[in-house]
Amino acid sequence: MASASVMLCSGCFGQKGLETAPVSGVVTYNGKPLPYGRVSFRPEAGSPATGAIQSDGSFSLSTYGNGDGAIVGTHQVSITATEADAGTMAEAAANTEMAVPKSLIPKKYTSFSTSELTAEVVARGDNKFTLELRD
Template identity: 45%
Template sequence: MRTETKHRDGSGMVNLARGVALAVSWGMVGCGDEGPARQPVSGVITLYGKPLPSGSVTFAPLDGTTAATAEIRDGAYRIGRSEGPAPGRYQVEINAVKPTGKRIKHPDLPSETIEEVRNVIPTSYNVETQLAIVVTPD
C-alpha cells in the first residue's frame, strides 16, 4: 500500500473566514551590483495571533520572473539568495495542510487509497490571495 498525501485547497471544507487573523511580515535583505539577481527573503507568519507551526509560503511572480517557495517552521521562513525571488512583483500564497483522519481513493490509482488532508489556511491567503509584495534589489 502506498502512503501519499492529497492536497486540497480547503474551499468549502472549513469555514475559517470568521475570526481569522493572519499576519504576515516579511524581512527582505539584498545586496550586490549584479542587476536583477535573486534576493534573500525571510519573515514570520502567524495564524490566530500564533506562529504557524508548519506550512509553505510561495512568492508567485506577477511579471514573468521565477517563483520562490519556502517551508514554514514555527512561524518562520527563509529563502536564501540562491533560491530567492528576483526583483519584481509577487503574489503571496500560504498553505498548511492537516490530515482529516480519512483515507480516500487515489486519483490515479483507483485500487489504492491515500490520506486525505485539508488546507487549514483560508483560501483568501492562497488560491484567492490578495497578498502581494514587491521585491527590490538592495
C-alpha cells in the same frame, strides 16, 4: 570533463539570469505563528520562490537554489497549510486512495489570485515580511 563544467554552469543563473535577493519572514494565523506549511511568491516574470514554514512561523525562500531568495520585483503571495503539513492527517486504509489533505487556513490564502497578499522584493534592503492571515 569540459562538457560537464558547461552543463553545470548552464543552470547556474536560472531562467534568463533574473536577479534574486534574500527573502525571509514570519507567517501568523489569527495573531499566532503558523507552525507549518509553505509560502510561495510568484513574480510578474520568471520562476516562483517557495519555502517551508518552520515551527516558529518563520520562512526563507528559494527560487533557483537553496536560500537564494526571490526574484526582485512585485510578487503575488500564496500560503498552504494542510493536515498533512501539520502531521494530523489520518492514514489511508489499505487498498484505498489517499484523501486530499484538508486546509487548516482559510482557502483564499492558498491561491495567488484570491489571497490578496503581495510583496515587493528589493535588490538591496530589508526583504523581511510578516504575512498575517485571519479567519
